[in-house]
Amino acid sequence: MHDKSLNHMPSTLLDRLLKLYPHAKRTTLRRMISSGRVRINGQRARTLNQPLQDHDLVQVNEQPQKPATAGGRSAAAAPTLPFPIVYEDQHLIVIDKPAGLLTCATPGDRRANALAMVRRYVAARDPRARVGLIHRLDRDASGLVVFSKNHQAYVSLKRQFFQHSVERIYLALVDRIPTPRSGTIDTRLVERADGTVHSTTRAGKGQRAITRYETIHATRGGAALLRVRLETGRKHQIRAHLAERGVPILNDPLYRDAGRKPQGRLMLAAVELSLTHPHTGRRMSFRIDPPPQLRPPITNKP
Numbered sequence: 001m002h003d004k005s006l007n008h009m010p011s012t013l014l015d016r017l018l019k020l021y022p023h024a025k026r027t028t029l030r031r032m033i034s035s036g037r038v039r040i041n042g043q044r045a046r047t048l049n050q051p052l053q054d055h056d057l058v059q060v061n062e063q064p065q066k067p068a069t070a071g072g073r074s075a076a077a078a079p080t081l082p083f084p085i086v087y088e089d090q091h092l093i094v095i096d097k098p099a100g101l102l103t104c105a106t107p108g109d110r111r112a113n114a115l116a117m118v119r120r121y122v123a124a125r126d127p128r129a130r131v132g133l134i135h136r137l138d139r140d141a142s143g144l145v146v147f148s149k150n151h152q153a154y155v156s157l158k159r160q161f162f163q164h165s166v167e168r169i170y171l172a173l174v175d176r177i178p179t180p181r182s183g184t185i186d187t188r189l190v191e192r193a194d195g196t197v198h199s200t201t202r203a204g205k206g207q208r209a210i211t212r213y214e215t216i217h218a219t220r221g222g223a224a225l226l227r228v229r230l231e232t233g234r235k236h237q238i239r240a241h242l243a244e245r246g247v248p249i250l251n252d253p254l255y256r257d258a259g260r261k262p263q264g265r266l267m268l269a270a271v272e273l274s275l276t277h278p279h280t281g282r283r284m285s286f287r288i289d290p291p292p293q294l295r296p297p298i299t300n301k302p
């Protein structure tokens with residue numbers, strides 16, 4: 001039996017486009033590229049086999065030509081999103097944020113971010129909608145993020161996150177098997193001046209943070225794939241807790257590889273999200289396939 005590596009799996013533009021358009025033919029995708037409708041980090045894409053890093057941003061213009069208006073001028077095409085929409089209705093939208101993209105930006109920060117993209121996308125289709133930021137996912141992590149589309153949904157979803165009734169499941173690849181292999185980490189986290197967080201035992205300091213984890217796969221090289229559930233949602237909670245447990249997440253530039261350039265993306269992805277719909281009151285669960293680097297290898301027995 002041989003374990004396939006969970007790290008450094010190749011990725012191409014074709015892989016990314018098939019996530020956005022799973023039923024598209026390769027000839028269609030090639031025409032999109034040749035017509036200049038596909039860009040990578042703002043530059044025109046060349047071929048389907050063009051290699052990509054996890055932080056590379058792929059943008060697709062859905063319409064190759066702008067339709068002419070009655071006055072003879074071209075009408076602007078509605079903006080599209082360069083990442084998958086997992087679910088959308090008139091109250092909320094759930095996306096699969098790629099690694100390397102900010103969830104939102106601070107005032108004055110002109111970097112691309114998911115919130116701004118979603119706002120442009122929604123406004124072009126429903127000018128009355130108001131997209132609200134509900135929670136954040138670290139820039140270097142990937143996975144499920146939910147945004148509200150009206151005030152009622154914003155209040156409901158914010159309350160659910162505050163009351164910890166939203167269930168969030170992550171996958172994390174760490175460099176060794178934790179001891180114990182499953183458990184609960186319950187500490188109070190405080191933020192340092194450099195923006196990182198750590199646990200404290202000082203009375204009255206920090207915010208309570210609870211992280212539950214279990215080992216679901218271990219490689220022969222000693223790495224382990226963990227399933228992690230958040231009871232609370234503090235800044236860098238999973239990253240700090242696992243590092244303090246002695247099993248930092250692979251390619252973490254803050255809690256494992258400080259001062260060194262990571263050899264790839266942060267091995268952390270939010271793959272499951274369960275919440276109560278703000279309008280219907282029904283419980284909804286969203287799941288996505290993990291990135292290739294975070295999938296347990298399939299072992300064929302002889």
